[in-house]
Amino acid sequence: MEQRVLGRTGRKVSVIGLGTWQLGAGWGDVEREDAVKVLDAAAESGVTFFDTADVYGDGRSEQIIGEWLADHPDAGITVATKMGRRLPQVPENYTLANFREWTDRSRRNLGKDTLDLVQLHCPPTPVYSTDEVFDGLDQLVEDGAIRNYGVSVETAEEALTAIARPNLASVQIIFNPFRLKPLEEVFPAAQEAGVGIIVRVPLASGLLSGKFSRSTQFAENDHRNYNRDGSAFDVGETFSGVDYEKGLDAVAEFQKLVPEGLTTAQAALAWIVSQSGVTTVIPGARNADQARANAAAAQGVGKLGSEFDDGVRRIYDEFFREAVHPRW
Template structure:
């Protein structure tokens, strides 16, 4: 396992970490016993950073992580998120009373006295232009409820605005072979300011595993069935905003580029780690075997420059016109 610095926190976190959205819900059937087994296997293999949110299964994901931590001696850094419990989800809802209540609920779910890293959970763009919100987070650090804070964003614009606030330690953003825009302006600026980058949706909701087919069916409670056009939340969160059939075709073009001994999943994750601005990728895993496949990507050899160029060419031709200007 590689470890990389997370912002200015002093923490070094596993380059392949664990995204805990799927074990909470909206990814089809999930069993807590199997989810815990996946978490344990990831930690066995060197993962020391887990990303979750208070809305993943209405706290289910956070409570599973609390159970994991009780039975492990290793230091496990947990990042959670707050804000999406708001209904309606408006900028005005990001006030002291609400944020404090969300933090208190996550403290209870995770069974800790302070949250390691709290992230605003893809708030409306207006929130990034409200310094008082970041002042509230500073106050929560001061009183010992949070150790550090960051943001989870939909757009590069939001990421660039967020890191103007001096105590933002991390930005979580969709970054994968189908979403390359963050490399252009955001990555250099984040590196300059020593802000950590958490690459979420690293496998484009499973498209980049190479395991999905035109006739793959998704359960009704799986966002890949109900959010393809953004019916429930930002459509960029599902298949990275790429049309399913277009994504499958692009994957077939990528497949010959995968080196021997590497799966398509590992290729997609190793591609992300080629960018030194990235702190970690946070793929999900509902089963131990998935965690094993994900984690193994961290120790694979670097991809060749020629391979990186060919990946970009496929993106430029197939994907860029569909997603680049949106996020």
């Protein structure tokens, strides 16, 4: 699989990575044995980048990855985790003391003396403009607790503020055919600054798998059930913030663009990878087959042309621009 340098980390990672929120919580239950099979399948398919967070299953995702890494010490996996959501979301909680506590916990969970990449986990907007926060992150690097740091953001404006920080390695942002705003300023600014772009929610929480319908039911502990109104966290994390019914209509149009030999999900992932500035995309997988199918999307980039790209933009303008573009 193609490898790209992840911003200022200097490390090469696969263009298709693996998001592991679902291995901890938030997407219904995934048994530990199945979670390990997902990691196995991803690595066997050429994936070299795992993304997790300290709050995914209260550390369960990190722990499963840590156990897997111990069993596969030569797998060449870069692991990115996140911190900041273990306490109420107020800027005052983003302190060096808390950073040390959170990273120490993640180091134990992952079995690593030094974490590859730690990202602030969608903190309150003022955090991005607080010098002391980034001084604290620089101190963690100096201490040897982390090698590099980045941010995970909700909005394009937050991303641009963070990219201006001189030691920022990466930005993680929502981007997919239903969320195009990062193309305008974020990706060009990141490229110019040498900052990596990690794309999350690439399939709009599964909408772009093409497998959902108006009768689809989600588990009670699946965020696609309990967070449609944004009551648990930013609604943009669930179905990319788009109306579910409208999303289904848009998927039907999107499927008309998909070339032979690719699934709906693979076409979406391949299109994301083809965008200038994107380093890696991190779809989740609940089973090994999904992990393998996602990884195979990397081979689909050459099957997409300008007509596909034009179609994506037409669908966005018709179905989502008015509601989505100004908000995120």
